[in-house]
Amino acid sequence: MNQSTSLRILYVFCDYLSTLAALLLFVVVRFHLEPVAHMMGSVGAMMSTTMVRLELLLFPLLMLFVYWLTGYYNEVIMKSRLQELLETLHSALVGMAVFFLIAMINDVDADRFNTYKLISILAAILFSCTYLMRVALTTAVRKRVADGRICRHTLIVGTGPKADSMYARLKKVSRVMGFQVEGFVSTGKSADNCLRNCNVPVYTIDSLKNMIASGSIQTLVVISDDAGINPTLEIINKLLPLECDVLVDAEFYQKLSAPVRTQNIIGEPLVDVSHPMISGSTANIKRFFDVAISAVALLLIWPFMLVLALLVRMDSPGPAIYRQERIGRHKKPFTIYKFRSMYINAESSGPSLSSPADTRITPLGRRLRKYRLDELPQLWNVLRGDMSLVGPRPEREYFIRQIVEKAPSYTLVQQVRPGLTSWGMVKFGYASTVDQMVQRLRYELMYIDNISILLDFRIIIYTIKIVLTGKGI
Structure with missing residues (x-):
């Protein structure tokens, strides 16, 4: 199991716990604010009802589906803090609407204002619990990235001066982008410069399949060929079936008549050609x-x-x-x-x-x-x-x-x-x-x-x- 998969499971587990905690807290608040709830005598009696038990069982699972729909689990190593804030807020509002439509739209409380107040409180509690847990986890992950304990194991596809230069630039931004260059991949040209200047191993393209399948490599950075677009495209076409991130520099991507869009303003401007630029x-x-x-x-x-x-x-x-x-x-x-x-x-x-x-x-x-x-x-x-x-x-x-x-x-x-x-x-x-x-x-x-x-x-x-x-x- 690679680092991304482990982190994804951890994020899902933490989201489940925070959502369950938020719902338990909401039940307590609802008991004190909803007049009908007082008839049950205690919070424990309210939680033992079939309806509340179903809510506690199903609502966290439903919210995990909502979190997945927002794309929160797609990228787990280099999360944007602003994007995390917006996605959590959006998910809380969706959760509020879903809970109201399923559990509270037929509430026997005649005071609809009280119902709206309750679902607003639910949104606030859900956002607070989920976001605090996420911030703590993301902060810990970022610290591990900065320390090099979590990284994207990377190979540079290409050799020579341009590959050597890319190696130096990626090392410089490794604390920000999480790249850990494990070596180079020879495309058939001399690898002397890389071996002399970088002192890292050089692999063949044929050896990549086993390395990626074992989880030891997650990212490939392709160096564009000075001879033109076609030689580089031939290499990319060999790499796409390997099911890993294939990155190229922005200058080469523009040669494909494709506009470059990125939110990365600190690290190296690389474009992922293995995935579309959509959220x-x-x-x-x-x-x-x-x-x-x-x-x-x-x-x-x-x-x-x-x-x-x-x-x-x-x-x-x-x-x-x-x-x-x-x-x-x-x-x-x-x-x-x-x-x-x-x-x-x-x-x-x-x-x-x-x-x-x-x-x-x-x-x-x-x-x-x-x-x-x-x-x-x-x-x-x-x-x-x-x-x-x-x-x-x-x-x-x-x-x-x-x-x-x-x-x-x-x-x-x-x-x-x-x-x-x-x-x-x-x-x-x-x-x-x-x-x-x-x-x-x-x-x-x-x-x-x-x-x-x-x-x-x-x-x-x-x-x-x-x-x-x-x-x-």
């Missing part, structure tokens, strides 16, 4: 809606999907469900599921894109594509976590290589889960050539730069409109 709350809420909507949709429409599967089997020989390998987040391959819309062996001569007049498409398949019904089985991909409801459309490795040659910024698409629908599909539609895929890419990059829950819902609404009007192709 933890947006990422978690997005995933929550992915799971909830896909699960409900599958439960509701499975009879309809069964009918479609039978129609596909009747329309032409072959299986109803078509499986194909696509490349997902962090360049991880996954199996995508679709209702088969082409005749079997349609790509016997190699991968090729379809077009509106494609003779490989079956009669029923043309109707399925028009209304995007062939995509429905991908709800299972969304539920599994391979995909999201909204995100850049997943492509095959064969076409990705061609896209990257024309548009290196495609690498940024793999920061996020691919989507069942996307801004590119709504605005551009299907692509029948690689050049059209490159044109559609600008919408996918715009999406990544503007990800929000509201934008996702707008794209879903437009997708539903396309489905209902049959403008899929």
Whole structure:
């Protein structure tokens, strides 16, 4: 278990204790301020009631879910104190509203002002208990980071003078950013400068997988190649599937036609290319809606999907469900599921894109594509976590290589889960050539730069409109 996981568990445990303590204190306050409560005789008698026991059992667990939705547990080593204050206040207000709607909206106390006063007190107690516990824990963690006892074990990918310079800069800000450079990763060039000036080990890229899997390395800082963007992108593409933070300098990131946004004003200006620049709350809420909507949709429409599967089997020989390998987040391959819309062996001569007049498409398949019904089985991909409801459309490795040659910024698409629908599909539609895929890419990059829950819902609404009007192709 690495340091981040241990700290995350500790934060969750402390939040549970502080929330439970806040609720116990609120029960005491409620006993003294709510006239009806006096009829129970004592605080102990009030706590022994079924309703209060349920509150004590379920409310802390519900609040842990709220804390997760705010993204509080996403980053545990280098927390922003201001962000921590705002997230705790927001969570307390949400907890107040939830408790009122579930436990107090039907309160028998006729004095509604007293009820509102009580839930305001609950918010204040919940905020105070949770924030004090969090501040104490975060202060202790920061002290351990400054002492070097908690750190982000880091490797610099690249060798030579630029890597040597990065090593010196990261050592200088280690007390602030928590980087502990464990060595360099050779990309095939001479490592003499690093060995002579820094006296740290140099590893190969092939050895990274085991090091990261063992938890001994959490962060990779990639040094951009002076020869151009493509050599550095090739390295990044090798590192993305390793499931660790991959950072580049801001200057290189800007070369990908991507704006740099950061709140870090003290440490080294590095940009994480393995994750989109969105808040933890947006990422978690997005995933929550992915799971909830896909699960409900599958439960509701499975009879309809069964009918479609039978129609596909009747329309032409072959299986109803078509499986194909696509490349997902962090360049991880996954199996995508679709209702088969082409005749079997349609790509016997190699991968090729379809077009509106494609003779490989079956009669029923043309109707399925028009209304995007062939995509429905991908709800299972969304539920599994391979995909999201909204995100850049997943492509095959064969076409990705061609896209990257024309548009290196495609690498940024793999920061996020691919989507069942996307801004590119709504605005551009299907692509029948690689050049059209490159044109559609600008919408996918715009999406990544503007990800929000509201934008996702707008794209879903437009997708539903396309489905209902049959403008899929």
